[in-house]
Amino acid sequence: xxxxxxxxxxxxxxxxxxxxxxxxxxxxxxxxxxxxxxxxxxxxxxxxxxxxxxxxxxxxxxxxxxxxxxxxxxxxxxxxxxxxxxxxxxxxxxxxxxxxxxxxxxxxxxxxxxxxxxxxxxxxxxxxxxxxxxxxxxxxxxxxx
Amino acid sequence: xxxxxxxxxxxxxxxxxxxxxxxxxxxxxxxxxxxxxxxxxxxxxxxxxxxxxxxxxxxxxxxxxxxxxxxxxxxxxxxxxxxxxxxxxxxxxxxxxxxxxxxxxxxxxxxxxxxxxxxxxxxxxxxxxxxxxxxxxxxxxxxxx
Numbered sequence: 056x057x058x059x060x061x062x063x064x065x066x067x068x069x070x071x072x073x074x075x076x077x078x079x080x081x082x083x084x085x086x087x088x089x090x091x092x093x094x095x096x097x098x099x100x101x102x103x104x105x106x107x108x109x110x111x112x113x114x115x116x117x118x119x120x121x122x123x124x125x126x127x128x129x130x131x132x133x134x135x136x137x138x139x140x141x142x143x144x145x146x147x148x149x150x151x152x153x154x155x156x157x158x159x160x161x162x163x164x165x166x167x168x169x170x171x172x173x174x175x176x177x178x179x180x181x182x183x184x185x186x187x188x189x190x191x192x193x194x195x196x197x198x199x200x
Numbered sequence: 201x202x203x204x205x206x207x208x209x210x211x212x213x214x215x216x217x218x219x220x221x222x223x224x225x226x227x228x229x230x231x232x233x234x235x236x237x238x239x240x241x242x243x244x245x246x247x248x249x250x251x252x253x254x255x256x257x258x259x260x261x262x263x264x265x266x267x268x269x270x271x272x273x274x275x276x277x278x279x280x281x282x283x284x285x286x287x288x289x290x291x292x293x294x295x296x297x298x299x300x301x302x303x304x305x306x307x308x309x310x311x312x313x314x315x316x317x318x319x320x321x322x323x324x325x326x327x328x329x330x331x332x333x334x335x336x337x338x339x340x341x342x343x344x345x
Contacts, residue, residue: 095246096242096246096250097241097242097243097246098242098243098245098246100243101240101241101242105241105273108277109277109278113278116278116279117277117278117279119282120278120279120280120281120282120283121280123282124269124280124281124282127281128250132250132253132254133254133258133261133262134261134262134265135265135266135281136265136269136272136280136281136282136284136285137264137265137268137269137281138265139281139285140281140284140285140288143285143288143289143292144288146292147288147292147295150292150295150296150299153299154295154298154299154302157299157302157303157305157306158302160302160306161302161305161306
């Protein structure tokens with residue numbers, strides 16, 4: 056029990072907040088919406104069980120992640136956190152594609168420079184491979200053109 | 201009710217599976233673990249409420265996302281789906297950093313090529329900026345060296 060007020064959970068559930076209340080450290084009375092949302096999505100009894108099954112030092116993180124998940128479900132009742140996961144996975148695919156393109160482009164330039172060094176002569180910028188690299192880097196840096 | 205068997209939910213809850221059972225289309229009897237896990241994490245009553253609040257055409261996606269979230273919570277009882285979100289966000293930060301490096305590198309090469317074109321002469325590969333670009337692309341392509 057935090058101070059003289061019952062914790063947010065006991066207040067919502069209208070029960071006495073015991074000294075060893077499992078919710079009290081993670082759901083203080085000043086922040087009632089945190090418990091209200093996990094109660095709505097997971098149910099107080101399930102949250103209680105999930106916290107009980109964990110060692111004390113992991114319970115704060117578990118309570119925070121349950122609040123995050125419950126808020127995600129409130130914002131997106133169809134996909135919840137899974138909608139965020141899907142969005143992030145798409146972003147990763149796009150970044151990987153852009154990076155693969157940049158790697159190919161840099162490899163192309165590197166090979167060209169190595170060949171020039173091996174021949175101990177200067178690079179003719181009108182050489183076909185130089186032009187390819189220049190065009191590709193232009194397309195990478197200005198994808199809209 | 202799917203065929204003559206009660207759905208996985210009604211079987212677990214030991215109740216009659218009505219013709220219009222809200223769970224039956226998403227929790228068939230052949231796949232009992234799907235309902236068992238959402239029941240353990242969210243509770244049958246909350247799942248029922250969450251499905252009821254959605255239009256019928258969105259319920260299958262909602263049921264799937266609840267199963268996904270519940271499985272994530274089973275695998276990682278502390279962080280659940282939030283652990284996956286955190287992992288993906290780290291991956292995005294790393295990719296963005298690599299991409300920013302590649303963009304800077306390509307911009308450097310592009311500027312060098314444009315300057316050479318403007319001067320209408322060939323690039324000396326021993327010129328300081330060429331060497332910087334070559335070194336940077338080497339570091340980008342072989343980050344361990």
